[in-house]
Amino acid sequence: MEYNFRDIEKKWQQRWVLQQTYRVQEDGSRKKFYVLNMFPYPSGAGLHVGHPLGYIASDIYARYKRLRGYNVLNPMGYDAYGLPAEQYAIQTGQHPAITTEGNIARYREQLDKIGFSFDWSREVRTCEPGYYHWTQWAFQRMFGSFYCNACQKAQPIEKLIEHFEKQGTAGLDVAQTEELTFTADEWNGWDERRQSEVLMNYRLAYLGETMVNWCPALGTVLANDEVVNGVSERGGYPVEQKRMRQWCLRVSAYAQRLLDGLDTLEWSESIKETQRNWIGRSEGAEIRIAVADQDVSFTIFTTRADTMFGVTFFVLAPESELVDQVTTPEQRAAVDEYIKYVKSRTERERMIDHTVTGVFTGAYGINPITGERCPIYVAEYVLAGYGTGAIMAVPAHDSRDYAFAKHFNLPIIPLIEGADVSEQSYDAKEGKVMNSPMSDDKSVVYDGERLILNKKSIKEAIAETKRFVEAHQLGRVKVNYRLRDAIFSRQRYWGEPFPVYYRDGMPQMIPEECLPLELPEVDKFLPTETGEPPLGNAKRWAWDTKTNTVADNAMIDNKTVFPLELNTMPGFAGSSAYYLRYMDPHNDAALVSEQAAAYWQNVDLYVGGSEHATGHLIYSRFWNKFLFDLGVSKREEPFQKLINQGMIQGWSSFVYRLRGTNTFVSFDLLDEHYDDAKKKNVYTYQGTEADPVYADISMVSAGVLDVEKIRQWTPEFREAEFVLNPNGQYLVSQAIEKMSKSKYNVVNPDDICEKYGADTLRLYEMFLGPIEQSKPWDVAGIDGCFRFLKKFWNIFWSKDSLAVTDDETPTAAEMKVLHKLIKKVTEDIESFSYNTAIPAFMIATNELAQLKCQKRAVLEPIVVLIAPFAPHIAEELWEALGHQTSVCDAQWPEFDEKYLVEDTVKMMVAFNGKTRFSIDFPAGTDNATVEAAARNHELTPKYVEDKQIVKVIIVPGRMINIVVK
């Protein structure tokens, strides 16, 4: 019988749906295993062959765990809110919900063809009210919480209010935007508005006046991880800094827990390291600096407290409020001009161009250790968002300060013995401190003590300075994190609406029982004429506090009917807790029931791209920790093990058009030279420059363009002239790039399924190489996988009937093939080395074909072994073998060592490490026997007979090394 993959795959895909094969329920009698893929954003381009890579890998593991007796949760859903659908809506007027719906349908159709074991009854979509109900709910709970540093946990805001009522800010140790100080009497005297403003300083979800990444082209703000190289991640538009009132999440409160948690996770070292860098913990000191002749002081942050004696100036960030306060009248004009210049620069310009700029404020700061007056500058190299936005500059030991000092001709005082700072600064944290005066008048005495650092190592000097500073109240030891609070507002339509209305300009939460607050209809998806976000176009977007329902905007009276929030939540909101929702997706009383959460706990295996390292994977860890503090999530960390599948890249093809013409020239006829100015290769043909143009890969085969096909493709090619090479061919140039619709290098999995079947596609994607590695898609090897499946199929059949015999006892050789395979496949699945498991199947199949083995006791377990990889063919064979139930409910075969034991052991004999020949020993021969044989020259060829044997090294089953003199 022939391997008819089309019929087989169709049949089983239908049957799985009909019999709900992959539906799972909590089952206390079985151990759970939770496998999760990062859910996709359903884009208009559909799936390409790169998407399923991770899905296949996790599906294999899920199926394997199921065969091992686990109750496996393997859900799938859609991250349905996002910019592309909204951009499309702006262009075409089509509602993003409709676009999204269509894209999801296409994704689903493509996914179904590949034969995944997803439990679709648990599907979630972030854009559905039943889902975002819980996104809104979590936001409200964050609004109603603050972070207690002492107990390292989120607490209800009511506790904080109670604290304020009793003792104001005394004894407070909480996460906060800025450190406020007030008494209980002051608090109790404030009106409700003032109190709620103050509480914003502490809430985990708060309205904050912050510098944001504003992207004018997209008309919205972006989070730090959504800005790449100073331009927006989506679309590549310029981004500028702007001060705006935005919803923020106090992610920074969890910085230490986010850092500590990494140590408990089975993630790749590189992702953990990326997150550690992103969190950016640094221990240092904050030191108060008084401004000379003014009643003002400011605080600087430094990790190099030991360099206090090398301070020659101070620098403030241009955005700092202090600039205005300290600037002297004489310098006012110059400072104002500088601030104006800084504001004119985009984020991108500031990142690329590191030329030294800055201006003197006219003021002087007093170094509390030396008592010296040092000038205070403003410069853009100091960032407002980190530390205190002010630094002490030590040009001798910081390269940025050094460049600044050279430019403005400021003094440079070396502090480390042997450091040469004539050409560049000495930044290393190694060496002994000098230039700290022992007793002269260059240092200030506090309570009879001077700071003395001479001869101390840098490490000791830092510790000593910290002690000194704290003991004499000049500042304090401080841990800083680079991690900033997440900006949570987006000026977009297609996102979760905030369940918030405004009374007297202060936000109020709509009652929890009224959630979800559904996204309103608008007639335009663009911002309003007054510059409000798209929700400003909604006619029915007000909150009636009497009826607790949405009301028409016309009814707003600011007494009982109030305007609702016009911003929506960012993309990461919906994806932050979706793994919890899968546990209990239809619950409308809670995000997840106590019982479901207690059973499923957290994700055991999470598979997705490493590009989410500083976005989703931080946000959802934060979100989960918050829910853990509430008791909703049962684990501190959401994703125990993480596998990052590599990207499958595409081969892009280029044809070359002579500039200003419609003539395309074969690549091999072009002259190539490197253009230093443009930093890339330039191609010319008879002196005319030729520009690369993408050509769809379907028109190219082995580097040769199908000219007739490309003429059919788009109008611009129809009339084009093609200059062919002497062989009459048009050659293209090729490059490996990320697979993308715009690069015309997308390979669609449907085409592969159509030609070879899903099982071949699954096998091939795993065979391509290690999962975590990026690699270009190349169909060249796919025939090998297809041939293998055909051979595998054929060992079960002779002519048109099943040839498997039931009663024959397998031979030792046959059992050996089987158990070798069980061992290899089991180990490889456990270690995610699928690319080496597949060759094991190929070898076993060839061996069985050679042995002409058609015995049930051998073949049946092999069907189970291959089921995770190629489920359709496994089901078909399983049924042919007479089973009524799905192969999914079979048992994973157990490996038994005894079948691998050999009668004889082949050992290599080497002299001085050089291999000479192999020799067979009876199995179980001990080392002493072998050694004795070697010493008696029983296994020694003539040419070493006269030499003295120094040593005999025996590696059982492998090697006898005879060391001779």
Place this chain on the structure above:
RNA sequence: GCGCUUGUGGUGGAAUUGGUAGACACGCCAGACUUAGGAUCUGGUGCCGCGAGGCGUGUAAGUUCGAGUCUUAUCAGGCGUACCA
């Protein structure tokens, strides 16, 4: 700059605690069959050499009887990050 990571045939990639480097697949070569096809099957295929043999895991050194694997230095690529004080 810093952090992480990877270097093995024509190609993708194997190689257990250090123990016959190159499994398996693609490609290529030869052959078989053939209704001449992009089907199927068999054999060969790291490099140099007619051969015996020699050389081979980015480069250089080290440890070892023995190194792709361990140590040190160095070079090259990939990813991340970027004025974080």
